[in-house]
Amino acid sequence: MIHIVFYEQGGIYYGFEETGHSGFDEAGHDVVCAAVSAMTMFLINTVEVGYACDIQYAIDEKTTDVRILAASALPEYEPDEKKQFAVAGLLQSYYLQLCDMLEDYYEYLDVKCVEKPYDEVLAEQKYSE
Numbered sequence: 001m002i003h004i005v006f007y008e009q010g011g012i013y014y015g016f017e018e019t020g021h022s023g024f025d026e027a028g029h030d031v032v033c034a035a036v037s038a039m040t041m042f043l044i045n046t047v048e049v050g051y052a053c054d055i056q057y058a059i060d061e062k063t064t065d066v067r068i069l070a071a072s073a074l075p076e077y078e079p080d081e082k083k084q085f086a087v088a089g090l091l092q093s094y095y096l097q098l099c100d101m102l103e104d105y106y107e108y109l110d111v112k113c114v115e116k117p118y119d120e121v122l123a124e125q126k127y128s129e
Contacts (some may be wrong), residue, residue, distance in 0.1 A: 005097050006113040007069075007121050013091035014118055017125075022108040032108045034103065040066055043094055047072065053083050058125070067125050074118055076081055081107035 001023065006016040022032035046053040053072035058064065058065075071077035072085050078084035098111045 001108055001110055002032070003110045004036075004098060004112070006091070007116050008113055008117075009074060009115065009118050010076075012073055012088045013095055013113075014071065014073040015067070015087070015121060016095075017068075019063070021064070022084075022105070023060070024108045026065070026103065028049070032101070032105050034106050036109075037064075039094055039097065040068070043090060044068065046090060051086055053078065053087050056122075069118070069122060069125070071118065077118075090109055097115040 002018060002020045004016055006013055006015065013049065018036065022030055022036070024030045024032040027033075030123045044055060044057055047053050047070055051072070053070065054077070055068065055070045055072070057068045059122065069126055070091060072083055073083070073088040073091055075084050078087070095111070095113065103113060
């Protein structure tokens with residue numbers, strides 16, 4: 001099962017962690033894994049390249065665990081209101097898309113959201129820029 005925990009502060013999504021494997025099918029045929037992987041990489045590339053905003057992430061190549069923090073989703077870290085809104089909206093959209101996937105793939109996905117200050121999550125983890 002893929003476990004995904006989203007972090008929010010003041011109702012704004014700013015990051016998430018993904019761990020585990022879906023177990024839906026064998027490697028190369030697992031559509032759940034492929035969907036989550038593709039959406040995750042889309043999100044990273046959109047924030048970093050498309051929006052030219054700060055995003056920190058760590059991808060463990062052995063376990064496929066992923067940790068992402070986008071400070072630019074929070075108004076106290078992103079002075080450009082349009083960019084802040086775009087990044088926060090993209091993260092929330094990813095959360096909502098995963099929740100929609102739960103309807104058909106509830107045995108393979110676990111999606112949660114926790115209220116936790118950005119600085120606290122940042123202090124707990126190691127991310128690369």
